[in-house]
Amino acid sequence: MNIWQFVVQVTVILNSFKCIQSFPDEDPEDTTGYVDDEGPEVTTGYVPVYDEYKKVLAQVLFRHGDRSPVHSYANDEYTEADWPQGYGQLSIKGMQQEYVLGAFLRERYTSCQGLTINEESCLKLLSEDYKRAEVYVRSTSYDRTLMSAYSVLSALFPPPFREQDTSSMGSAELFSVWQPIPVHTVPMEEDYLLGIGKCEMFNKLMNETLMNLTNPRMQEMLSEYSELFAHVAEHSGEPNSVKGMDKVLDPLFCEYVSQDTGKTLPSWVREDTDVLGQLLELRDMYAEFSVPGTFAYLKGGSLLKEMINHMIGKVNDTVAQRLFLYSAHDTTVIALLQTMGLFNYKAPPYTACILVELLEKDSDYFVQILYRNDSNSEPYVIEINDCGTKCPLQMFVDKYLPSLPENIVEACRGTGLNNVNEYVTNYVNENLSPVTVLNVILASVIVLTLISFLICYFFKETSGRSSAKYMPVPTEMSDLS
Incomplete structure (x- = not known):
């Protein structure tokens, strides 16, 4: 085992103790005791809380x-x-x-x-x-x-x-x-x-997701919005499919939010309020499919x-x-x-x-x-x-x-x-700086020295007692090898 593996293992052990102790005793969102109740009433901005x-x-x-x-x-x-x-x-x-x-x-x-x-x-x-x-x-x-x-x-x-x-x-x-x-x-x-570069695997998995009509979520969407898919395909000129709907959603949404600049939605959307509402709902479902978990x-x-x-x-x-x-x-x-x-x-x-x-x-x-x-x-x-x-x-x-x-x-x-x-x-x-590495090594030496002392003390105290049972080194420490 090289020095870096040794340092990593000891660091994980030490940090595990730190994490256990890191939870605040009280709800961190609880501001009781920090608000200046005797001060002037705050009417604008944020309540001044330490x-x-x-x-x-x-x-x-x-x-x-x-x-x-x-x-x-x-x-x-x-x-x-x-x-x-x-x-x-x-x-x-x-x-x-x-x-x-x-x-x-x-x-x-x-x-x-x-x-x-x-x-x-x-x-x-x-x-x-x-x-x-x-x-x-x-x-x-x-x-x-x-x-x-x-x-x-x-x-x-x-x-x-x-x-x-x-x-x-x-x-x-x-x-x-x-x-x-x-x-x-x-x-x-x-x-x-921030993008996906030339990610062949992502594109492959995305195509499989969009083409997998047996996917429960995909089936749910196609079943719930089957009439909407048919309606959009009839008027948009795009195929009645997942990709066909994808081609339509973005332009329609941009036209919807740009009505203050003179843009209008097509009559086949404008004249039926249910269509617009369903299109907005469908955007959320497409967001889920855009980057599957x-x-x-x-x-x-x-x-x-x-x-x-x-x-x-x-x-x-x-x-x-x-x-x-x-x-x-x-x-x-x-x-x-x-x-x-x-x-x-x-x-x-x-x-x-x-x-x-x-x-x-x-x-x-x-x-x-x-x-x-x-x-x-x-x-x-x-x-x-x-x-x-x-x-x-x-x-x-x-x-x-x-x-x-x-x-x-x-x-x-x-x-x-x-x-x-x-x-x-x-x-x-x-990512560890030399100073941090040195600190970790020193801490490791101290911990190991303490453990050695405790083990020696234990054996000294129990050496004369045949009924004494052997206490193994804690599992976390034995894993160091």
């Missing part, structure tokens, strides 16, 4: 804003020329939606809202002005997601606006009204983080792995950033939720976002996941299966990391998941 959990890292995945359809159907009265900028492009409304999201993120991460009752204990995560070392932004290589990222950033880090003479716009004064912030991307065929890890696993990597790195002081932003698509949001077993089977709306926050309390770390799918209300906290709403980091890692592919490219070629123990060893090699 939050024992400090945000140390936030990773936010969000969907782009309102857009034009990505295609039309056979009998669609609208062509690409009828949509500003063409198919699949972010609309003005979409830019506004993303700006609102950016303002929400600014309020959550650059202010002390809801965190304290005095200025001294402010626990804000980010600086109010853009700092390169604090933020990293990644987007898929689509116009609508890149533009969505820029729209979010324009509200998250607004420039210090002030009156300007237009004659100075060619000088450095320009940057008092404009704050450029870099957004990183990679070619679509190479993007396994059984192989969601091929699309969401790389992102979850990176998020875990960032959290471990933050704890080990090897990650400087405090905020990672990911601008992507509804299927990306679904994939991440499905990979964690947290999807609610509702189609994510425009600007839907998942907030994965790393919290610190008394030198222990917890993961909190929130989902914002309504711009008119606060995001709701998701309860992680068997781990609660504030999941100890080690438990979170142990829960998800072993099921994620070590090499997504190989997984997309059909190669199975690698051995879990080897994967954990590699993960530690890549």
Whole structure:
């Protein structure tokens, strides 16, 4: 057994004790005793409550804003020329939606809202002005997601606006009204983080899913909406099939949400309110089929792995950033939720976002996941299966990391998941800092020395007694070999 395997095994043992002790004694959501009942009545904003959990890292995945359809159907009265900028492009409304999201993120991460009752204990995560070392932004290589990222950033880090003479716009004064912030991307065929790259296995499994009419969920959908399928096929010019309906749903939905810009739904939808309602219901079912949970890890696993990597790195002081932003698509949001077993089977709306926050309390770390799918209300906290709403980091890692592919490219070629123990060893090699490794080794030596002392003491005390029974080394320790 090499030194890394030894370190990993001891680390797992030590962390198992830490996880057992990491659960708070009281409900973390219970604010009893922290509200200043004698203070003035709060009528605006958040109730000032001291939050024992400090945000140390936030990773936010969000969907782009309102857009034009990505295609039309056979009998669609609208062509690409009828949509500003063409198919699949972010609309003005979409830019506004993303700006609102950016303002929400600014309020959550650059202010002390809801965190304290005095200025001294402010626990804000980010600086109010853009700092390169604090933020990293990644987007898929689509116009609508890149533009969505820029729209979010324009509200998250607004420039210090002030009156300007237009004659100075060619000088450095320009940057008092404009704050450029870099957004990183990679070619679509190479993007396994937010897309699926060239993932033959995902495409193969998706085709099998859509063609498998014996699937209980598929049968349920086809049976419940059989009349709708026939009605849509008759008027749309598309086949009466799962793929035919898929070709129609997106254009109709875009026309539905764009009625304020003069677009109208076709009469065969408009004249029957049941048709529209069923189409919206069907969108939710198609969202479920878009990234099935059984192989969601091929699309969401790389992102979850990176998020875990960032959290471990933050704890080990090897990650400087405090905020990672990911601008992507509804299927990306679904994939991440499905990979964690947290999807609610509702189609994510425009600007839907998942907030994965790393919290610190008394030198222990917890993961909190929130989902914002309504711009008119606060995001709701998701309860992680068997781990609660504030999941100890080690438990979170142990829960998800072993099921994620070590090499997504190989997984997309059909190669199975690698051995879990080897994967954990590699993960530690890549992410533990030298100082942390030294601390682990020292702790291991101390633990082993203590165990040796206890064993020697035990044998000394029992050596003269023939009736004494041998006490084996605990199973967890004997597994070290």
